[in-house]
Amino acid sequence: MTNNTLPTLTYTGASKSAVPIISESNLQTVTAEPWLKISDEGLQLEGLCFDRAKNLFLCEVFGGNIFKVDMTTHAITNPFQSSKDNPAAVKIHKDGRLFICYLGDFKSTGGIFASDELGENFEAILSDISSEYCVDDLVFDSKGGFYFTDFRGYSTNPQGGVYYVSPDFKTVTPVIQNIAVANGVALSTDERILWVTETTTNRLHRIELLEDGITIAPFGATIPYYFTGHEGPDSCCIDSDDNLYVAMYGQGRVLVFNKKGYPIGQILIPGRDEGHMLRSTHPAFIPGTNQLLICANDIEQNGGSWLYTVNGFASGHYSYQFQ
Template sequence: MTHSNIPALTYKGDANTAVPLQAHEQQLQTVTADHWLKISDEGLQLEGLCFNRDGDLILCEVFGGSVFHVKLPNKRVTKLFHSEKQNPAAVKIHKDGRLFVCYLGDFKDSGGIFAVDSNGEHHEDIVSDVETEYCVDDLVFDSKGGFYFTDFRGYSTNPKGGVYYVDPEFKSVSPVIQNLAVANGVALSTDERTLWVTETNANRLHRIDLEEDGVTIEPFGASIPYYFTGHEGPDSCCIDSDDNLYVAMYGQGRVLVFNKYGHPIGQILLPGRDEGHMLRSTHPAFIPGTDQLIICSNDMDNDGDSWLFTAKGFAKGHNSYQFH
């Protein structure tokens, strides 16, 4: 056999890109997002997109601790406040109007949740980093004012993370599901009976059907409808009014979209991803009352900047009680 006749592999399709799509995901309805707003010329780990009742955007950057305010419609960016706690990872608005900030602490055992008013003042500990060992990454409220939060601990063979429920009076913390390898994103269905959780270091999507108490899992109610592939894994997520789930893929520069049963139905790619840019996509969120999705990412791996991107989803964002 001559050298020229030796069987050889050749790059086809996007196999030679920085983050190739899997064959079954290449067939999904796919769009590429537009640039929407530059947050910084530096690579900041943007997270925690949350719109307040004035329609303005609040977001944080994890490693530096800044919480930003984006005034709409002119998109003027200002720093709202600096987190007193280490590594803030999410900002959510409670029904009383306060901002609840999740923080990871030292990524081992010193995370928690605190609340501040709309100006970032009057700090109150909600889940104490002194009394607990969680690394809190994200939360989602229910209509009663209680909330579910994710514990961002562990790794692939040491599943120390989980999801917990805090009652509306913030007096009790109840486990919902445990033994997860870095529980990350969390979303609640429009009827508040299905909880979605992304497990980053095991590359899994969890769909959890809850009984009326919001804590007990229905018989056979916890399942894994989707296994992700590639580095690094699923991050934060949100739903639209049709109960479709939008999951940011960290390290992959895209958002995968699932229907209410966990079947993939579409994806949104960030510009530059094939060349290895803007891969740190962390969080999608809808502008209230619209089908316009905002996605945050940064290009710190290439000494690049930090951006928000936009695309339209399948339906309008879920108009939860928080915006009434």
């Protein structure tokens, strides 16, 4: 029997939300607008990336489909399906090829392959035969090498890490290790700060690198932010002011940090308070603009898979891959 004379907790304000925001409630907050529906199905969309013609590419993890969006007509095509299991990111090398990161069996059979936009002219960049990584994401440097994240482990078994692959793709060097599911990775405009999200321990890593791009500066590896809530930080990108945009998986939002790692804003996906579109995975800027696109899907609520949009603090970083 309820004692109505006692002080009583009630579901008001943030506590009514399916994914309450408490610690970041005072941040500048905007709500994204729907931009393009990719599918009526709840597909695990990831890997937003633009080629030099400003066509948009993205993938869906569990089905392996690679999508292409014509930015003028918004027509969606499916040029090919990944021959490797669970593709998690698409990036464009400066030679114009697609680089596809794949997770494999989430234990030891991931890797990276390159192809043209039709999935042809296949080349294994990081073979699942000769490596044990589960590759989730990568970011290129101006030399043509790249950093990739190893998605392995869990909260009390940190098997993942971040590695650098030389421009000739022959040497793999660890940058940081012992991370529980390394996920998103971004490189600052001067290529001296490497950002990494660690999903199952809810941490943001800020890594200051020396000129060789591999060695960590003295006291240069820090954790400027601990996230809260389920399920954790996912993919990320920077803008031209070196602000970092981090998609929060399972929370229907993107958190924004300045170049020192302080939170300065957040972007909400509409419907999140009712439990819709919570699987926000990846932000990316349309080249030459401050318009940000965000992947989200609604697998649990049968609301399909969408891209959402807002304007960021600054224009997207115009990296060498577009020059």
